[in-house]
Amino acid sequence: MNPLTAQPPAGTLPASGAGTAAYTSSELLAAVSCRQLRGTRRVFAGIGLPTLAVALAQKSTSPDIEQVYESGVCGAHPPKLPETIADASLATGAEAILTMPVLFGYVLQGGWIDVGFLGAAQIDRYGSLNSSVIGDWHAPDVRLPGSGGAAEVMANSAEVFVVMRRHDPSSFVLELDFCTSPSPAVARRMDPLVPAQGRGVTTVISDLGVLKADDDGELCLASVHEGVTVEQVIAATGWPLKVLPGLSVTPAPTEQELHLLRHEIDPGRVYLR
Amino acid sequence: MTDKQYSLHDAIAEFVKDGDTVALEGFTHLIPFAAGHEIIRQGRRDLTLVRMTPDIVADQLVGAGAVTKMVFAFTGNSSVGSLYAIRRGVEAGGPGTLELEEYSHYGLLARYQAGAMSIPFMPVRSYAGSGLPGVNPNLRKVASPFDAEVETYVVPALNPDVAIIHAQRADRHGNIQSWGILGPQQEAAFASKRTIALVEEIVPDEVIRSDPNRTVIPGFAVDAVVQVPYGAHPSFVQGYYDRDNTFYRSWSAISKDPDRLEAWLQEWVHDTGDHAGYLAKLGPDFFVPLTPEPHMSTPVNYGSVR
Numbered sequence A: 001m002n003p004l005t006a007q008p009p010a011g012t013l014p015a016s017g018a019g020t021a022a023y024t025s026s027e028l029l030a031a032v033s034c035r036q037l038r039g040t041r042r043v044f045a046g047i048g049l050p051t052l053a054v055a056l057a058q059k060s061t062s063p064d065i066e067q068v069y070e071s072g073v074c075g076a077h078p079p080k081l082p083e084t085i086a087d088a089s090l091a092t093g094a095e096a097i098l099t100m101p102v103l104f105g106y107v108l109q110g111g112w113i114d115v116g117f118l119g120a121a122q123i124d125r126y127g128s129l130n131s132s133v134i135g136d137w138h139a140p141d142v143r144l145p146g147s148g149g150a151a152e153v154m155a156n157s158a159e160v161f162v163v164m165r166r167h168d169p170s171s172f173v174l175e176l177d178f179c180t181s182p183s184p185a186v187a188r189r190m191d192p193l194v195p196a197q198g199r200g201v202t203t204v205i206s207d208l209g210v211l212k213a214d215d216d217g218e219l220c221l222a223s224v225h226e227g228v229t230v231e232q233v234i235a236a237t238g239w240p241l242k243v244l245p246g247l248s249v250t251p252a253p254t255e256q257e258l259h260l261l262r263h264e265i266d267p268g269r270v271y272l273r
Numbered sequence B: 001m002t003d004k005q006y007s008l009h010d011a012i013a014e015f016v017k018d019g020d021t022v023a024l025e026g027f028t029h030l031i032p033f034a035a036g037h038e039i040i041r042q043g044r045r046d047l048t049l050v051r052m053t054p055d056i057v058a059d060q061l062v063g064a065g066a067v068t069k070m071v072f073a074f075t076g077n078s079s080v081g082s083l084y085a086i087r088r089g090v091e092a093g094g095p096g097t098l099e100l101e102e103y104s105h106y107g108l109l110a111r112y113q114a115g116a117m118s119i120p121f122m123p124v125r126s127y128a129g130s131g132l133p134g135v136n137p138n139l140r141k142v143a144s145p146f147d148a149e150v151e152t153y154v155v156p157a158l159n160p161d162v163a164i165i166h167a168q169r170a171d172r173h174g175n176i177q178s179w180g181i182l183g184p185q186q187e188a189a190f191a192s193k194r195t196i197a198l199v200e201e202i203v204p205d206e207v208i209r210s211d212p213n214r215t216v217i218p219g220f221a222v223d224a225v226v227q228v229p230y231g232a233h234p235s236f237v238q239g240y241y242d243r244d245n246t247f248y249r250s251w252s253a254i255s256k257d258p259d260r261l262e263a264w265l266q267e268w269v270h271d272t273g274d275h276a277g278y279l280a281k282l283g284p285d286f287f288v289p290l291t292p293e294p295h296m297s298t299p300v301n302y303g304s305v306r
Helices: A025-036 A049-059 A100-108 A150-156 A184-190 A230-235 A255-265 B008-015 B033-041 B056-063 B084-090 B105-117 B185-191 B205-209 B245-256 B258-270 B275-282
Strands: A042-044 A066-068 A115-118 A133-136 A139-143 A159-164 A201-206 A209-213 A219-224 A243-249 B021-024 B047-050 B067-072 B099-102 B121-124 B140-143 B151-156 B162-170 B194-202 B215-217 B224-227
Touching: A025 A049, A025 A159, A025 A201, A025 A255, A049 A159, A049 A255, A100 A150, A100 B105, A115 A150, A139 B084, A150 A184, A150 B105, A219 A230, A230 A243, B008 B033, B008 B194, B008 B224, B021 B033, B021 B056, B033 B056, B033 B162, B033 B194, B033 B258, B033 B275, B047 B056, B056 B067, B056 B084, B056 B245, B056 B258, B084 B245, B084 B258, B105 B121, B105 B151, B105 B185, B162 B185, B162 B205, B162 B215, B185 B215, B245 B258, B258 B275
Parallel strands: A042 A066, A042 A115, A115 A159, A159 A201, A219 A243, B021 B047, B021 B162, B047 B067, B067 B099, B162 B194, B194 B224
Antiparallel strands: A133 A139, A201 A209, A209 A219, B121 B151, B140 B151
16 A cells, blocks of 8 residues: 555655655655746646745745746745635735736636646546546536636647646546546547647656656656555556656655755645645 | 616616526626625516626525526635535526536636627637536538638627626716726627616716726616616725625625525615615615725826817
8 A cells, every 4th residue: 555645644655865864755745746846937736736836936846936826926926825725814025916818818728837736536547637527527526627728728738737636547547437538648539620729738746756747748658756566656546557668766746845845835734745 | 878876776677677687797806795785685587697606696686586597607715615605506406496507717808798799609728638528519620611621619699688897986977987896797788678777976077088908898788777876786896995804704604595585685785775775774884994005007108279
């Protein structure tokens, strides 16, 4: 079983290796997500782990990174961590609040977003996402929230990162129950005359490891987190998972990353649950 | 200019009819909860609820039996739980009383835009390869009339019978001023046949005219303007009161149990009688901890004649 989620909710992993502090699954996901953002200019991200990752990047590797929220807020300088993508604290002191036609029509469709951050209930091997239903759409076992802006983020960002808190065969699936947000590769194949932009999902960060898209857009294992085996990730993935050459162990969060996350970014542990 | 001030009761009674298509908008911010409650009190039935982000107010309307169809893009209670009245209405094994029409955000927003502009449809960059066109016949692919090698998905214009929105302030003529996160209210108002605007305050004409750029919906596009202080609770109004996150977190447990949901609707909607009764039940000090510190914008200079 997964050693990270097997911990009690507020538990920490045992320190492994000199100088490595114990850390929670959320802290690891935030730190790993932050490192993937190196060199990125403009991120479209929701609330939760992406918020932490961008805040950490701003305070460490990428001070100039810009975050755009679905609510239209750009250049937010919130005095406290927001609880939703449309929090009052995001608006106060922000550099801009765009109207919805400007945000979706001009910013997203206009191609201004470098990295879109998404989550989903299910992801397939080419990075298409299901956030609509488990089961049949017409009489679902579970009705999920739906696309929101995810379909637009997928279709229009230069690339997409996906954070999945639980890596298991019911979420990393061979076939989606429903395709809410298709990868651009699928879009091009099914609707070849509809112009598509962007590479779709290039990076998936889960509680077991990091998946990267290969040249064909297939998601393959690039690194495993400390204490996780390759076999474990393969067993937790619903498609025959390929392993990229040069597979590594994900570097643990550094002391500096953990300090920033715990003491400056989310001292109330709103998202570091 | 006409005076368009109404009481909430009269605005709902006059402009919302059984069977109407009702756009109830507000993107997390400025959600017209008080209007949703008044619709429940007046016992409206068979409504088609159009809302980009159906959340607690939608769950309440569905739970009260007011809604038979929901047109939407994201239905959830942010990260704090499910909307069980909606789920019971659509999931296998439930009564199947709620019909869904699913979009993504820009697909539904573009429907409002097309409706507002009186054009038959609007192209969007989404939906290629998606499962959504297979379950929603309003998402269709057409050939570009300008380039035989290009196709695009389009969505049809939407013209709801009535739009209901909430804003910070207006004058008595219905010139609506809003700031912070604006959501799809302007698009929904211009797309709809009638518009009801709830506001925190009706202010003197000269306040509105001191900052005309802040008017998001001009009075001519508004049929009723209703002063409803705290009418967006438990959502928030920028500069007036913050989101009641405690209530948001409590909702799933209420909504999960049909008996508890019915008791909640009885206690907080029917028995309160009107919005003033709802506020009285919350108590005089309820909003004190939710009231933000002032953070004023710097006035701009519009200039005038010498």
